Amino acid sequence: MTLPRLLTGVTQSPMPWDRHLQVHGDPQTNQRPEELLAHVKRSGLRGRGGGSFPLATKMQAVRRSRGTPILLVNGCEGEPMSAKDRLLMVCLPHLVIDGALTVARAIGADEILIAVDELNVRAGETVQWALTQRPELRGSGRVPEILWTPSGIVSGQESALVRWCNDGIAKPVAVPPRVTERGISRRPTLVANVETLAHVALIARHGADWFRRLGTVEDPGSALVTVTGAVRHPGVYEIALGCTLRALLGSAGGQSEPVRSLLVGGYAGTWIDATEASTARLARRELSGLGTRLGAGILVALPASACPVAETTRVAGWLAEQTAGQCGPCVNGLASIADELADVRDGSAGPDALGRLQRWCELATGRGACAHPDGTAAFVASALRVFAVEFLDHMRHGPCDACEAPPVLTVPGRLAAA
Amino acid sequence: MRLRVDPIACEAHGLCAELLPELIELDEWGYPVIVDAQVPAALEQLARRAVSACPTLALRLQAQARSVSPGRELAE
Numbered sequence: 433m434t435l436p437r438l439l440t441g442v443t444q445s446p447m448p449w450d451r452h453l454q455v456h457g458d459p460q461t462n463q464r465p466e467e468l469l470a471h472v473k474r475s476g477l478r479g480r481g482g483g484s485f486p487l488a489t490k491m492q493a494v495r496r497s498r499g500t501p502i503l504l505v506n507g508c509e510g511e512p513m514s515a516k517d518r519l520l521m522v523c524l525p526h527l528v529i530d531g532a533l534t535v536a537r538a539i540g541a542d543e544i545l546i547a548v549d550e551l552n553v554r555a556g557e558t559v560q561w562a563l564t565q566r567p568e569l570r571g572s573g574r575v576p577e578i579l580w581t582p583s584g585i586v587s588g589q590e591s592a593l594v595r596w597c598n599d600g601i602a603k604p605v606a607v608p609p610r611v612t613e614r615g616i617s618r619r620p621t622l623v624a625n626v627e628t629l630a631h632v633a634l635i636a637r638h639g640a641d642w643f644r645r646l647g648t649v650e651d652p653g654s655a656l657v658t659v660t661g662a663v664r665h666p667g668v669y670e671i672a673l674g675c676t677l678r679a680l681l682g683s684a685g686g687q688s689e690p691v692r693s694l695l696v697g698g699y700a701g702t703w704i705d706a707t708e709a710s711t712a713r714l715a716r717r718e719l720s721g722l723g724t725r726l727g728a729g730i731l732v733a734l735p736a737s738a739c740p741v742a743e744t745t746r747v748a749g750w751l752a753e754q755t756a757g758q759c760g761p762c763v764n765g766l767a768s769i770a771d772e773l774a775d776v777r778d779g780s781a782g783p784d785a786l787g788r789l790q791r792w793c794e795l796a797t798g799r800g801a802c803a804h805p806d807g808t809a810a811f812v813a814s815a816l817r818v819f820a821v822e823f824l825d826h827m828r829h830g831p832c833d834a835c836e837a838p839p840v841l842t843v844p845g846r847l848a849a850a
Numbered sequence: 851m852r853l854r855v856d857p858i859a860c861e862a863h864g865l866c867a868e869l870l871p872e873l874i875e876l877d878e879w880g881y882p883v884i885v886d887a888q889v890p891a892a893l894e895q896l897a898r899r900a901v902s903a904c905p906t907l908a909l910r911l912q913a914q915a916r917s918v919s920p921g922r923e924l925a926e
Binding site: 801 | 859861877
């Protein structure tokens, strides 16, 4: 079987239960837990929420821990340039539910929570609607529940979600135990991204060998990627891991205008030069050689007509605001980076601004409770590298003509004060 | 033994860098930067003093790094 897999039969409207059965067949949620775990392990499936951690390892950790596990389905999708989790929940909710029921059974979880950004009402309500259609949940006291979470890039982090459940504070924690040992209500908790679970839905049906028929040995399977920017048809595409960036751009209709650079992995990802990027493959080892990673599956083609300094500065400002406000190096480092970038863009920065930015990026890395400062630092550091000429130009001459162009990288608008 | 900082608990009092400048520096906002997390035997006594002097109990000494599993280690 070839592509699409997850996106088979997708339309604009939610796929109802009967249609879902026609397209994919019986969910096979009643396999023996050991059998399912073996399938997932052999499939080599890694988390698709950004962390790329092997799902089977997490499942085993939860099974080893004391207490009845809880499954927390992560549909928060805090990355502004990502739309794939929303697409799954809004258009293919039964695939996500299949995967959730399957994994819950495999780890012995008796409770499933589905975390959805409180602003993403449509996604949460569509999943709720789909749950009412499931025959296996009828009359069951164990229907998965939607957990509405505060909007933001940090609140979808796994320890933040667990703390939100326990204490009503959606901020990461720094201290062990891990959530797989002691999470929600002190029970072992498996946090898995909605796309990861959608893959499990198909692995349960077709097996690990089938899953590995696409992708590479190290990066098996398909993945959803949100492609935006200077492409003819922006949207969510399903690709085989290991395909080239050029092929991915091709599936989005190709470039719509000359492209200066590609942002891979979203706002916690990195910029790479368009020329070095064209032949690169979407595989972890190859991307890490380019200093980047696919993260939650995001690709933005920055057109040559946009100003990379203005784009980077705007996003860095938003990322600094997204800090949970807990860790000094994140609070101070990200604010300093954002302010300095704004000065560089405006041509009002001191002579050693780029050196300071470089140092602050290093200081922000590896010193927070979560990876938010690391991701922001990687994003900014890559911009300094790829757009060195543009940064120097702004320092000397101030804003360019393209600084006022409509943004390519969008940040969520601020809500009016409640 | 390895030195670790709980970045949420740390409030930049800076005593650790004063007591253990061999292994800990402060960044420009006063937060500790651990230069070398591995504590040599000769400095263990001083490291313990630094740990007990931390007003927010943010500085920790741990026997060894835990095995690799999901989630994130305490920031070093």
